[in-house]
Amino acid sequence: MIRLRRVYDPPEPGTDGVRVLVDRLWPRGLSKAAAAVDEWPRALAPSTELRKWFHGGGSAAEFRRRYEAELAEPEAVAELERLREVAASGTVTLLTAVRDPAAAHAAVLAELLGPGPS
Template sequence: MSIRIRRVYEPPEPQDGVRLLVDRLWPRGVSKDAARVDEWPKALTPSTELRRWYHAGEGSYEEFARRYEAELAVPEAAELLEHVRELAGKGPVTLVTAAKTPDESHAAVLARLLG
Protein backbone atom coordinates (compact mmCIF):
# COMPACT_ATOMS: atom_id res chain seq x y z
CA MET A 1 0.00 0.00 0.00
CA SER A 2 1.47 3.31 -1.07
CA ILE A 3 0.10 6.50 0.49
CA ARG A 4 2.01 9.74 0.10
CA ILE A 5 1.35 13.38 0.87
CA ARG A 6 2.10 16.26 -1.47
CA ARG A 7 1.27 19.92 -1.58
CA VAL A 8 -1.27 20.85 -4.24
CA TYR A 9 1.09 23.62 -5.39
CA GLU A 10 3.67 21.04 -6.53
CA PRO A 11 3.23 19.82 -10.11
CA PRO A 12 1.63 16.37 -10.42
CA GLU A 13 3.97 13.45 -11.06
CA PRO A 14 3.22 10.14 -12.79
CA GLN A 15 4.02 8.21 -9.59
CA ASP A 16 1.24 10.10 -7.72
CA GLY A 17 -1.32 7.55 -8.85
CA VAL A 18 -4.80 8.54 -7.66
CA ARG A 19 -4.74 12.12 -6.35
CA LEU A 20 -7.18 12.95 -3.55
CA LEU A 21 -7.71 16.52 -2.39
CA VAL A 22 -8.05 16.24 1.38
CA ASP A 23 -8.85 19.91 2.13
CA ARG A 24 -12.39 21.14 2.76
CA LEU A 25 -11.79 24.33 0.75
CA TRP A 26 -10.40 24.50 -2.76
CA PRO A 27 -6.79 25.80 -2.59
CA ARG A 28 -6.26 29.39 -3.61
CA GLY A 29 -4.58 30.13 -6.89
CA VAL A 30 -4.75 26.57 -8.26
CA SER A 31 -6.94 25.71 -11.21
CA LYS A 32 -8.70 22.37 -11.36
CA ASP A 33 -6.67 21.48 -14.45
CA ALA A 34 -3.37 22.25 -12.71
CA ALA A 35 -4.33 20.35 -9.54
CA ARG A 36 -5.27 17.19 -11.47
CA VAL A 37 -7.36 15.89 -8.58
CA ASP A 38 -9.13 12.58 -9.16
CA GLU A 39 -11.39 12.72 -6.09
CA TRP A 40 -12.33 15.29 -3.45
CA PRO A 41 -13.74 13.35 -0.47
CA LYS A 42 -14.91 16.25 1.69
CA ALA A 43 -16.20 13.92 4.42
CA LEU A 44 -12.55 13.00 5.13
CA THR A 45 -11.60 16.60 5.84
CA PRO A 46 -11.58 18.18 9.31
CA SER A 47 -14.75 20.01 10.23
CA THR A 48 -14.77 23.77 9.85
CA GLU A 49 -14.90 24.14 13.63
CA LEU A 50 -11.88 21.88 14.19
CA ARG A 51 -9.92 23.54 11.40
CA ARG A 52 -10.58 27.01 12.82
CA TRP A 53 -9.74 25.87 16.35
CA TYR A 54 -6.39 24.45 15.23
CA HIS A 55 -5.44 27.41 13.03
CA ALA A 56 -6.26 29.82 15.85
CA GLY A 57 -3.46 28.20 17.83
CA GLU A 58 -5.76 27.10 20.65
CA GLY A 59 -4.35 23.59 20.94
CA SER A 60 -1.48 21.28 20.15
CA TYR A 61 -1.09 19.16 17.06
CA GLU A 62 -1.54 16.06 19.20
CA GLU A 63 -4.91 17.32 20.46
CA PHE A 64 -5.92 18.28 16.92
CA ALA A 65 -5.01 14.77 15.71
CA ARG A 66 -7.04 13.17 18.52
CA ARG A 67 -10.11 15.30 17.73
CA TYR A 68 -9.75 14.70 14.01
CA GLU A 69 -9.52 10.93 14.51
CA ALA A 70 -12.78 11.13 16.47
CA GLU A 71 -14.40 12.93 13.53
CA LEU A 72 -13.16 10.21 11.18
CA ALA A 73 -14.92 7.54 13.25
CA VAL A 74 -18.37 8.59 12.00
CA PRO A 75 -19.86 6.14 9.43
CA GLU A 76 -19.58 8.37 6.34
CA ALA A 77 -15.89 9.09 6.98
CA ALA A 78 -15.17 5.47 7.92
CA GLU A 79 -16.64 4.33 4.59
CA LEU A 80 -14.46 6.81 2.71
CA LEU A 81 -11.38 5.65 4.62
CA GLU A 82 -12.13 2.11 3.49
CA HIS A 83 -12.57 3.35 -0.09
CA VAL A 84 -9.13 5.00 0.00
CA ARG A 85 -7.60 1.81 1.45
CA GLU A 86 -9.08 -0.10 -1.48
CA LEU A 87 -7.63 2.42 -3.94
CA ALA A 88 -4.23 2.14 -2.26
CA GLY A 89 -4.43 -1.63 -2.55
CA LYS A 90 -4.60 -1.23 -6.33
CA GLY A 91 -1.83 1.37 -6.72
CA PRO A 92 -0.32 4.55 -5.33
CA VAL A 93 -2.54 7.18 -3.70
CA THR A 94 -1.44 10.74 -3.07
CA LEU A 95 -3.16 12.90 -0.47
CA VAL A 96 -3.02 16.42 -1.85
CA THR A 97 -3.24 19.40 0.49
CA ALA A 98 -2.56 23.13 0.59
CA ALA A 99 -1.19 22.85 4.14
CA LYS A 100 2.15 24.64 4.53
CA THR A 101 3.48 21.88 6.78
CA PRO A 102 1.90 18.65 5.53
CA ASP A 103 3.74 16.56 8.13
CA GLU A 104 1.85 18.38 10.88
CA SER A 105 -1.53 18.54 9.22
CA HIS A 106 -4.69 16.51 8.85
CA ALA A 107 -3.11 14.84 5.80
CA ALA A 108 -0.47 13.25 8.05
CA VAL A 109 -3.21 11.95 10.37
CA LEU A 110 -5.04 10.47 7.39
CA ALA A 111 -1.88 8.86 6.02
CA ARG A 112 -1.15 7.29 9.40
CA LEU A 113 -4.70 5.92 9.71
CA LEU A 114 -4.62 4.55 6.18
CA GLY A 115 -1.19 2.93 6.53
Protein backbone atom coordinates (compact mmCIF):
# COMPACT_ATOMS: atom_id res chain seq x y z
CA MET A 1 0.00 0.00 0.00
CA ILE A 2 1.11 3.55 -0.77
CA ARG A 3 0.30 6.42 1.61
CA LEU A 4 0.79 10.17 1.20
CA ARG A 5 1.63 12.39 4.18
CA ARG A 6 3.25 15.66 5.05
CA VAL A 7 6.74 15.21 6.42
CA TYR A 8 5.85 17.73 9.17
CA ASP A 9 3.12 15.44 10.54
CA PRO A 10 4.25 13.19 13.40
CA PRO A 11 5.24 9.66 12.36
CA GLU A 12 2.67 6.88 12.83
CA PRO A 13 4.93 3.89 13.63
CA GLY A 14 2.24 1.22 13.30
CA THR A 15 0.88 2.61 10.06
CA ASP A 16 3.58 4.39 8.04
CA GLY A 17 5.77 1.44 7.12
CA VAL A 18 8.80 2.66 5.15
CA ARG A 19 8.89 6.47 5.21
CA VAL A 20 10.26 7.94 1.97
CA LEU A 21 10.95 11.65 1.49
CA VAL A 22 10.20 12.53 -2.14
CA ASP A 23 11.28 16.19 -2.12
CA ARG A 24 14.58 17.35 -3.60
CA LEU A 25 15.33 19.67 -0.66
CA TRP A 26 15.27 18.83 3.05
CA PRO A 27 12.19 20.39 4.73
CA ARG A 28 12.89 23.66 6.54
CA GLY A 29 12.99 23.62 10.31
CA LEU A 30 12.70 19.85 10.62
CA SER A 31 15.34 17.72 12.28
CA LYS A 32 16.24 14.34 10.84
CA ALA A 33 15.14 12.69 14.08
CA ALA A 34 11.71 14.37 14.02
CA ALA A 35 11.18 13.51 10.35
CA ALA A 36 11.90 9.82 10.91
CA VAL A 37 12.69 9.39 7.20
CA ASP A 38 13.89 5.92 6.18
CA GLU A 39 14.85 6.80 2.60
CA TRP A 40 15.44 9.91 0.52
CA PRO A 41 15.72 8.95 -3.19
CA ARG A 42 16.35 12.34 -4.79
CA ALA A 43 16.02 10.81 -8.26
CA LEU A 44 12.25 10.66 -7.66
CA ALA A 45 11.91 14.36 -6.84
CA PRO A 46 11.06 16.90 -9.54
CA SER A 47 14.13 18.70 -10.84
CA THR A 48 14.93 22.18 -9.59
CA GLU A 49 14.19 23.54 -13.06
CA LEU A 50 10.76 21.88 -13.14
CA ARG A 51 9.87 23.12 -9.65
CA LYS A 52 10.86 26.69 -10.56
CA TRP A 53 8.91 26.52 -13.82
CA PHE A 54 5.78 25.27 -12.04
CA HIS A 55 5.97 27.82 -9.22
CA GLY A 56 6.43 30.51 -11.86
CA GLY A 57 2.95 29.82 -13.19
CA GLY A 58 3.18 26.52 -15.09
CA SER A 59 0.02 24.43 -15.51
CA ALA A 60 -0.60 21.29 -13.47
CA ALA A 61 -1.19 19.17 -16.58
CA GLU A 62 2.06 20.27 -18.19
CA PHE A 63 3.91 19.81 -14.88
CA ARG A 64 2.67 16.23 -14.73
CA ARG A 65 3.75 15.54 -18.31
CA ARG A 66 7.23 16.95 -17.70
CA TYR A 67 7.56 15.21 -14.34
CA GLU A 68 6.61 11.85 -15.82
CA ALA A 69 9.28 12.42 -18.48
CA GLU A 70 11.83 12.98 -15.70
CA LEU A 71 10.66 9.78 -14.00
CA ALA A 72 11.41 7.88 -17.22
CA GLU A 73 15.15 8.52 -16.72
CA PRO A 74 17.10 5.33 -15.81
CA GLU A 75 17.96 6.31 -12.22
CA ALA A 76 14.34 7.23 -11.46
CA VAL A 77 13.03 4.05 -13.13
CA ALA A 78 15.32 1.96 -10.93
CA GLU A 79 14.13 3.76 -7.77
CA LEU A 80 10.47 3.36 -8.77
CA GLU A 81 10.95 -0.35 -9.35
CA ARG A 82 12.70 -0.77 -6.02
CA LEU A 83 9.91 1.06 -4.16
CA ARG A 84 7.30 -1.06 -5.96
CA GLU A 85 9.02 -4.13 -4.52
CA VAL A 86 9.06 -2.61 -1.03
CA ALA A 87 5.36 -1.69 -1.34
CA ALA A 88 4.50 -5.23 -2.47
CA SER A 89 5.52 -6.52 0.96
CA GLY A 90 4.27 -3.65 3.13
CA THR A 91 3.31 -0.02 3.39
CA VAL A 92 5.32 2.81 1.84
CA THR A 93 4.53 6.35 2.98
CA LEU A 94 5.58 9.08 0.57
CA LEU A 95 6.48 12.23 2.49
CA THR A 96 6.53 15.78 1.17
CA ALA A 97 6.66 19.26 2.64
CA VAL A 98 3.87 20.61 0.41
CA ARG A 99 0.61 21.56 2.11
CA ASP A 100 -1.57 19.22 0.04
CA PRO A 101 0.28 16.00 -0.84
CA ALA A 102 -2.70 14.70 -2.84
CA ALA A 103 -2.33 17.64 -5.27
CA ALA A 104 1.46 17.46 -5.56
CA HIS A 105 4.14 15.40 -7.28
CA ALA A 106 3.82 12.80 -4.51
CA ALA A 107 0.38 11.87 -5.84
CA VAL A 108 1.86 11.25 -9.31
CA LEU A 109 4.47 8.97 -7.70
CA ALA A 110 1.79 7.13 -5.72
CA GLU A 111 -0.16 6.44 -8.93
CA LEU A 112 2.94 5.13 -10.65
CA LEU A 113 3.88 2.93 -7.69
CA GLY A 114 0.66 1.03 -7.39
CA PRO A 115 -2.48 0.70 -5.29
CA GLY A 116 -4.00 4.03 -4.40
CA PRO A 117 -2.79 6.57 -1.88
CA SER A 118 -4.57 6.88 1.42
